[in-house]
Amino acid sequence: MGSLQLLPPTASAHAADMDWLFAALLGTSAFILLLVFGLMILFCVRYRKNSKVERGNRLGRTWRVEVAWTTATFIAFLGLYFWGAELYVDIHSPPKDATDIYVVGKQWMWKIEHPGGQREIDTLHVPVGRPVRLVLTSEDVIHDFAIPAFRIRQDALPGRYETLWFTPTEVGDYRLFCAEFCGTWHARMGGSVVVMQPSDFQRWLDSQDPGPSLAQEGEALFRSYGCSGCHGGAGTVRAPRLEGLFGRPVPLEDGRTVIADDRYIRDSILMPKAEIAAGYPPVMPSFAGQIGEDDLLKLVAYIKSLADGTAGTSQAGSVERPAQ
Numbered sequence: 001m002g003s004l005q006l007l008p009p010t011a012s013a014h015a016a017d018m019d020w021l022f023a024a025l026l027g028t029s030a031f032i033l034l035l036v037f038g039l040m041i042l043f044c045v046r047y048r049k050n051s052k053v054e055r056g057n058r059l060g061r062t063w064r065v066e067v068a069w070t071t072a073t074f075i076a077f078l079g080l081y082f083w084g085a086e087l088y089v090d091i092h093s094p095p096k097d098a099t100d101i102y103v104v105g106k107q108w109m110w111k112i113e114h115p116g117g118q119r120e121i122d123t124l125h126v127p128v129g130r131p132v133r134l135v136l137t138s139e140d141v142i143h144d145f146a147i148p149a150f151r152i153r154q155d156a157l158p159g160r161y162e163t164l165w166f167t168p169t170e171v172g173d174y175r176l177f178c179a180e181f182c183g184t185w186h187a188r189m190g191g192s193v194v195v196m197q198p199s200d201f202q203r204w205l206d207s208q209d210p211g212p213s214l215a216q217e218g219e220a221l222f223r224s225y226g227c228s229g230c231h232g233g234a235g236t237v238r239a240p241r242l243e244g245l246f247g248r249p250v251p252l253e254d255g256r257t258v259i260a261d262d263r264y265i266r267d268s269i270l271m272p273k274a275e276i277a278a279g280y281p282p283v284m285p286s287f288a289g290q291i292g293e294d295d296l297l298k299l300v301a302y303i304k305s306l307a308d309g310t311a312g313t314s315q316a317g318s319v320e321r322p323a324q
């Protein structure tokens with residue numbers, strides 16, 4: 001104890017990069033600050049009242065200095081911008097082998113669901129050294145999921161999925177916060193992240209009572225909400241089969257092509273008229289207001305599982321989408 005710790009521990013693969021960027025921004029700002037204030041003070045002293053210095057008009061003029069410092073600062077700040085942008089894009093582009101963990105913010109708690117169906121509140125268990133992809137959303141107002149030791153924070157917005165990823169590098173317990181003021185008990189909205197050895201993590205997963213996985217629950221919902229009536233292939237309505245959909249480019253009626261990611265699936269359910277799959281009638285009803293965030297996550301997980309064959313039951317993997 002007694003040591004002054006200015007920064008939280010660094011416990012993710014991105015943390016050190018983030019700290020370097022932070023140091024560079026701080027260093028550049030400090031340099032400019034000192035330069036400007038240094039010159040100000042220098043001139044105040046040098047040209048104070050009654051000081052014996054040359055005050056005549058300058059005769060020589062040159063653009064060189066002007067051009068040089070403008071270009072130099074421009075390049076320096078553009079460099080910082082690209083450095084930051086690259087890091088930003090990187091933490092939002094998860095690797096393919098990352099494990100999905102779903103996080104739903106709600107006044108005033110974080111609800112977390114593992115792909116195997118394990119659930120926890122305000123605590124996130126993750127294995128060390130494995131990439132984890134978070135899919136974040138909110139049931140009510142804007143929250144912000146922040147883990148300082150991993151140097152990540154991301155707004156959880158109602159009605160949208162945000163994703164980001166991290167790879168924990170150190171076993172241990174870290175703090176988890178809500179970093180967006182969200183009401184009376186905002187300050188209490190937080191908990192901890194427990195980073196474990198992969199074997200301990202597996203044991204922890206096994207010790208939890210998993211219940212059905214998200215995808216299995218999603219499959220049941222797919223039937224109870226009547227989706228299978230149209231998308232099951234047997235109905236009278238011509239609707240696209242959803243096997244193999246996730247992660248593929250989808251040609252739309254209006255000529256655009258979009259990637260079928262979490263956002264696309266979610267919007268297809270809530271606002272089917274916004275993006276009509278090419279070649280199909282726009283007859284799918286909107287389910288906005290009828291399906292809550294929890295159920296949406298399950299449906300998305302189910303449709304996702306149809307793509308990689310982890311659904312385990314029914315029509316998984318049978319029909320390929322026609323190449324268009």
Ligand code: HEC
Pocket residue numbers: 222225226227228229230231237238239240241242245250264265268269272273275276277280281282283284285287299303
């Ligand atoms: C009345 C029939 C009908 C029902 C019920 C229905 N859909 Fe659809 N769905 C369609 C049709 C037709 C399309 C293609 C046109 C479009 O994109 O809107 C579609 C498109 C989709 C797409 C985009 C597929 C693609 O290939 O791009 C998804 C995802 C989807 N539906 C999911 C669902 C889910 C989940 C449910 C249940 C909550 C559901 N649908 C209920 C008819 C239906």
Ligand SMILES: [Cu+2]
Pocket residue numbers: 105108142143144178179180181182186189
């Ligand atoms: Cu909050």
